[in-house]
Amino acid sequence: xxxxxxxxxxSIATAAALALSAxxxxxxxxxxxxxxxxxxxxxxxxxxxxxxxxxxxxxxxWFDDTxxxxxxxxxxxxxxxxxxxxxDELTKIQTSAVSxxxxxxxxxxxxxxxxxxxxxxxxxxxxxxxxxxxxxDKFNQAALGISGPDQNKLYAVPFASRPFVMAYNKDLxxxxxIDKPATTWDGLVxxxxxxxxxxxxQYGMSIAYKDNFDPWKYIWAMSxxxxxxxxxxxxxxINNDAVTKAYQTYxxxxxxxxxxxxxxxxxxNSQALANFAxxxxxxxxxxxxxxxxxxxxxxIKDKYDYxxxxxxxxxTAPSGARPVASILSGDNMGIASYSKNKDxxxxxxxxxxxxxxxxxxxxxxxxxxxxxxALKSLSSAPHMAAVTDAAAKSxxxxxxGAWADIQLALVNVTVxxxxxxxxxxxxxxxxxxxxxxxxxSAQQSLSRAK
Numbered sequence: 001x002x003x004x005x006x007x008x009x010x011s012i013a014t015a016a017a018l019a020l021s022a023x024x025x026x027x028x029x030x031x032x033x034x035x036x037x038x039x040x041x042x043x044x045x046x047x048x049x050x051x052x053x054x055x056x057x058x059x060x061x062w063f064d065d066t067x068x069x070x071x072x073x074x075x076x077x078x079x080x081x082x083x084x085x086x087x088d089e090l091t092k093i094q095t096s097a098v099s100x101x102x103x104x105x106x107x108x109x110x111x112x113x114x115x116x117x118x119x120x121x122x123x124x125x126x127x128x129x130x131x132x133x134x135x136x137d138k139f140n141q142a143a144l145g146i147s148g149p150d151q152n153k154l155y156a157v158p159f160a161s162r163p164f165v166m167a168y169n170k171d172l173x174x175x176x177x178i179d180k181p182a183t184t185w186d187g188l189v190x191x192x193x194x195x196x197x198x199x200x201x202q203y204g205m206s207i208a209y210k211d212n213f214d215p216w217k218y219i220w221a222m223s224x225x226x227x228x229x230x231x232x233x234x235x236x237x238i239n240n241d242a243v244t245k246a247y248q249t250y251x252x253x254x255x256x257x258x259x260x261x262x263x264x265x266x267x268x269n270s271q272a273l274a275n276f277a278x279x280x281x282x283x284x285x286x287x288x289x290x291x292x293x294x295x296x297x298x299x300i301k302d303k304y305d306y307x308x309x310x311x312x313x314x315x316t317a318p319s320g321a322r323p324v325a326s327i328l329s330g331d332n333m334g335i336a337s338y339s340k341n342k343d344x345x346x347x348x349x350x351x352x353x354x355x356x357x358x359x360x361x362x363x364x365x366x367x368x369x370x371x372x373x374a375l376k377s378l379s380s381a382p383h384m385a386a387v388t389d390a391a392a393k394s395x396x397x398x399x400x401g402a403w404a405d406i407q408l409a410l411v412n413v414t415v416x417x418x419x420x421x422x423x424x425x426x427x428x429x430x431x432x433x434x435x436x437x438x439x440x441s442a443q444q445s446l447s448r449a450k
Contacts, residue, residue: 038347040076045344048092048103050331051082054290058364070351076344086112086404090119096336097121104339105348108332110146111397111407113156117148118401118449122155122334123342124148132346133157133353143370145396146328156332157349158370160361162288163326163390164217165306167295172202172282181283181307185222185249186314188283192259195282204259206281208272209414209421214286215250216410217327220397222246225313227320231398231406234446238410239439244431247413251426265422276300285309288329289366289387306386308393325393330367402445409438409445 052059067078081103083089089106096102097119108116116122125147130136136144143158144151168181176194192204208214223230228242237243254260261281264272273291276284277298284291286309295304311323333352335345351357358369359377368391369375379388397403413434420426 038074038343040074040344043341044077044079045341045348046079046103047105048081049107051084055365074347093119093121100338104336104341104345106334108156108334110328110330110332111403113146113332114399115401115404117155121337123337125154129346133350139370140372140375140391142392142394147332149399156334159331159333159352160367161330161370161391162367163329163387163394164286164288165386165390166309167276167284167287167304167306169282169300169303170305171303183310184312184314185310188310189257196259201280203261203281204283205253206272206276206284207253207260207264208267208269209264210266211269214269215414216407217286218250219246219410221324224322224324227318231400236439236442236446238442239436243435247431251421254421255425265418292366306383308386308390322395324395325390328394328396400449402449405445406442409441413438
């Protein structure tokens with residue numbers, strides 16, 4: 001999905017104006033969060049947000065135009081500051097919480113939100129706050145699943161959604177006699193085998209084994225689909241048959257099923273995407289709308305589409321299984337507990353989550369809306385049916401301050417298994433040892449977490 005620079009910038013300016021002209025929520029600057037326009041004359045609202053390295057010019061223009069429109073609507077200045085990594089953001093949160101000074105609003109990755117909230121630096125949103133934002137019903141309800149530990153304790157507002165799906169090559173599936181992508185992992189492996197022709201350098205799947213983020217998502221999904229929650233309260237459930245089976249399945253695509261290019265041992269997600277975009281595989285798993293630009297300018301631009309990731313292991317779902325389509329992925333925004341500009345913060349959050357602004361943001365940056373109305377309007381757009389379906393069928397990862405450490409422990413099992421994968425076999429003894437280490441690490445983090 002490509003746009004000319006002038007069209008992109010015009011779209012940003014128009015959306016900011018439309019969103020703010022419709023923004024009537026919020027309260028007076030004196031502290032009420034319901035009713036009346038916000039008067040922020042002489043004040044500055046500070047927003048801390050991740051730097052967009054893919055679209056840096058567009059992001060800066062969005063900053064400028066949004067700030068100008070916010071100034072016109074509220075009389076307040078809007079200042080953006082960017083961070084480059086989760087560590088940078090966490091450091092800022094911790095130092096600001098101690099000093100009682102810093103940004104009014106933080107943009108938070110969804111899986112990072114529990115860790116950030118555990119610092120105590122964010123204000124719990126009240127019923128009046130949600131009314132000022134347009135109500136909880138304004139949002140895709142699945143997106144609220146990682147805004148707090150439960151529906152009565154919410155600390156963050158869903159801003160952007162990036163559910164994971166899989167891309168497939170329609171021509172390769174047709175040539176293999178496959179009507180549509182499988183809905184189970186067992187079925188997907190069978191299809192991948194049919195589409196594999198190693199003599200031509202063609203494989204069933206493009207997988208990024210060396211990526212820093214992909215591996216744990218497979219293990220979490222398969223574990224949930226097996227009826228095993230990786231975290232149950234203060235207890236980690238990693239060293240068990242369900243997780244072992246998940247890793248065996250994930251590694252087995254390369255070592256046993258032979259449906260993955262051996263070179264994928266060294267691939268990141270972007271390299272796996274490039275492989276799929278060149279027409280050399282039938283399926284590219286664990287991708288989002290961030291792959292649209294690459295695929296729409298590739299050799300298979302007229303040959304691909306998206307489908308839900310498998311939501312079951314096999315045709316028979318075990319007791320307690322959840323049909324997860326994706327982790328609840330994207331960005332939230334939280335208001336700092338020390339902020340003296342809560343009404344301005346709520347006015348800003350209402351603005352950026354209103355339908356027009358959300359649709360414009362999607363066109364520019366590719367992220368799906370969290371506004372339910374905006375999301376529904378995209379379901380009939382090219383390649384969007386499965387993506388919007390995944391957004392509605394996404395599930396939250398555990399809301400615990402230990403989750404960042406837990407997902408790292410899960411990734412480390414794969415990192416430590418790369419040499420074994422390269423040699424063609426991950427022994428059960430080695431796998432068991434690594435899973436036990438992940439269990440111990442996860443349990444220690446859970447025991448320390450608030």
